[in-house]
Amino acid sequence: MAEYKLFPGCFIQNRIPFLEASAKFVFEQVGVSQSAGNFGCCPNPVGLRFVDEKTWAVLGARNLVEAESEGKNIMSLCNGCYQSMAVVNHELKHDPMLKAEVNKVLAEVGKNYAGSISVEHFVRVLHEEVGIEKIKSKITHPLTGLKVALHPGCHYARPSHILKGEDPFNMYFLRDLVEASGATVVDYDQEDLCCGNGVRNADPYTANTMLKAKIDDARIHGADCFAVNCPACFQQMDAEQRNLKSMAAEGVKYNFPTYYVTELLAMAMGKTAKEIGINFHRNKGKDELMKVGL
């Protein structure tokens, strides 16, 4: 498999690097080769894009050019970065006027976008390029008995006419990866519901109601934890639970653990929770992990 330029995104890289640690361990185990790139902000599809679409396209294109200069495709660890760069790539390929405008700006720093590489999400790389059988062959400590509710997240597959990975309303890559770890996937009604991260900066209350709805529903269906494949969803679903206290029904505590999918896989491949930094989670899920011998 050709080497990828790894795009962890600012959130993983500079705030919650333990997600990167688990991902890199899994990549090494299953033979995904990757290297760092000279990247900047993706930029945020629910941040800078809303301030100025053109600047968003220029900075996204700048990242694409960095990967083009090495002739390698980008692999993202974040739904948001993935969506931003894949959408910018698509728009530039289909809109010659925008491309000319963006290239005019890029020329100021001696760069030029050609449109020669693609942007991939790591979940697709693991599922489609590595394959579930190979991943299963590396599992030494199956998480038998752990019940997992999935949250692939919105920007992983939408807009579906551009992000061609999976049908956004019938996704199974994350499910297969979680099942490969030996855990059991439980279905719940609110799987497609947004985690709420996208509205947090404008209206935290609304964001909290969405998170609460997801957790309440996952619990009703017997889940022990969430599995995610995006650091923004991870942060919203793990760290922001502290804000649910005032909304909680009597006697209900919000300490529901969330794991990034490569954390589950890394533990199933023999890493201890401590080695991959589960102790940095706000909700570590000690009891839930103990249940499966971790």
Next chain:
Amino acid sequence: MVKIDVNLKRAVLDMMMGGDKLSYCFQCGICNDVCPVSQRWGSRYNPRDLVLFSALGFKEALVSAVVKDPFILWGCTTCETCDEKCPAEIPITDIISLLKNVSVSLGVAPEFYPSSTRAVMESGMAIPVQPAVEKRRVGLGIGPAPLIPAEEIRKLMLATGVDKLVKKQEETA
């Protein structure tokens, strides 16, 4: 009388008729039905109206409504469920993003948006490298973060003029 902004009207109609399709919003309301924010807030958050009023070019009316209650626009969580379910394939969230750009250019946006743009201008990333996290990275065995080409990114942002937008926002705030 309602004032019509032809630039907004043209931009939104362009988005509806982009590429190889010609479609129009027939106000079926499916976007409202599937929207998790609309489901929580009812008429306070209404993507169907955002599409209609922007396609009609009612910029002034929209902006004054946003000034009164920013949530009517900024309440969108960008889940893109509406786009997927719209029978006419209207790029609803692209239209909403455009309206947010308009709202920012008039100095009406929640504080996070200009401030995170400034962060990118200053350090090349929305979340800059932090010494404590660098230590944690080393402890986890993945080494310090790669260098960020901050100067180059700043140059690009000055070239697009987004610095002026942010300044204007900061002055109104």
